[in-house]
Amino acid sequence: xxxxxxxxxxxxxxxxxxxxxxxxxxxxxxxxxxxxxxxxxxxxxxxxxxxxxxxxxxxxxxxxxxxxxxxxxxxxxxxxxxxxxxxxxxxxxxxxxxxxxxxxxxxxxxxxxxxxxxxxxxxxxxxxxxxxxxxxxxxxxxxxxxxxxxxxxxxxxxxxxxxxxxxxxxxxxxxxxxxxxxxxxxxxxxxxxxxxxxxxxxxxxxxxxxxxxxxxxxxxxxxxxx
Amino acid sequence: xxxxxxxxxxxxxxxxxxxxxxxxxxxxxxxxxxxxxxxxxxxxxxxxxxxxxxxxxxxxxxxxxxxxxxx
Numbered sequence: 607x608x609x610x611x612x613x614x615x616x617x618x619x620x621x622x623x624x625x626x627x628x629x630x631x632x633x634x635x636x637x638x639x640x641x642x643x644x645x646x647x648x649x650x651x652x653x654x655x656x657x658x659x660x661x662x663x664x665x666x667x668x669x670x671x672x673x674x675x676x677x678x679x680x681x682x683x684x685x686x687x688x689x690x691x692x693x694x695x696x697x698x699x700x701x702x703x704x705x706x707x708x709x710x711x712x713x714x715x716x717x718x719x720x721x722x723x724x725x726x727x728x729x730x731x732x733x734x735x736x737x738x739x740x741x742x743x744x745x746x747x748x749x750x751x752x753x754x755x756x757x758x759x760x761x762x763x764x765x766x767x768x769x770x771x772x773x774x775x776x777x778x779x780x781x782x783x784x785x786x787x788x789x790x791x792x793x794x795x796x797x798x799x800x801x802x803x804x805x806x807x808x809x810x811x812x813x814x815x816x817x818x819x820x821x822x823x824x825x826x827x828x829x830x831x832x
Numbered sequence: 833x834x835x836x837x838x839x840x841x842x843x844x845x846x847x848x849x850x851x852x853x854x855x856x857x858x859x860x861x862x863x864x865x866x867x868x869x870x871x872x873x874x875x876x877x878x879x880x881x882x883x884x885x886x887x888x889x890x891x892x893x894x895x896x897x898x899x900x901x902x903x
Contacts, residue, residue: 714846729838
């Protein structure tokens with residue numbers, strides 16, 4: 607019976623086994639059970655698990671890199687910093703980050719049938735849009751000129767203008783190039799490159815006139831680099 | 833830290849122009865620099881230009897492997 611308490615009160619003393627001796631489990635002055643938690647470190651030594659000055663449990667997380675333990679860190683705002691190399695999420699939404707858009711251009715005249723590099727971009731990036739506009743009032747066969755696209759030093763595409771017109775490649779996505787204007791009377795041609803093509807090392811536009819003349823070529827490329 | 837992102841060689845108005853595109857280590861600050869006057873264009877000359885431009889040390893300029901520039 608508990609002294610000073612109603613006779614229906616029950617008094618129980620709890621004991622814990624410390625490994626060799628039974629010891630009483632205590633409560634504080636308000637009757638709350640309190641405990642000092644301990645953990646065993648990798649070397650088999652008991653160590654206290656601590657709280658901070660506000661009583662909050664804190665922990666320093668560690669992870670194994672091979673056989674070496676490394677601290678898991680946070681930034682100055684307390685955000686956990688992560689560098690994910692693999693993940694098992696069903697899906698992930700992300701946004702590839704490219705830098706600001708750039709514009710490469712060429713304006714000039716070609717007087718030989720040699721293949722000429724109009725412009726070159728070196729880097730990793732993506733094509734947003736591009737076009738080659740040709741005007742040649744002297745030539746009789748501008749339709750057999752070729753604008754060529756090279757990606758990572760590989761020739762991607764660039765048939766005779768005549769073939770694009772003949773096969774009605776006038777819709778974006780039908781080929782690496784699609785023709786926008788084809789006027790063999792005035793010898794004016796405009797051909798556009800497929801947007802969205804990515805490159806890993808470089809991208810360049812080339813032009814090859816079919817016959818010796820004075821071909822006026824204006825070309826442009828809007829792209830972005832990683 | 834300053835990273836080379838790309839080099840553009842083109843010819844607006846029919847005149848050759850060379851632009852180097854760089855960014856800082858945070859990826860938040862992008863710059864274009866007309867380096868047409870640098871001849872010959874190689875890693876040493878480009879390093880000297882960027883060192884003067886940004887006041888950074890040569891070892892703080894990053895040349896990615898995929899951008900081939902003569903030594």
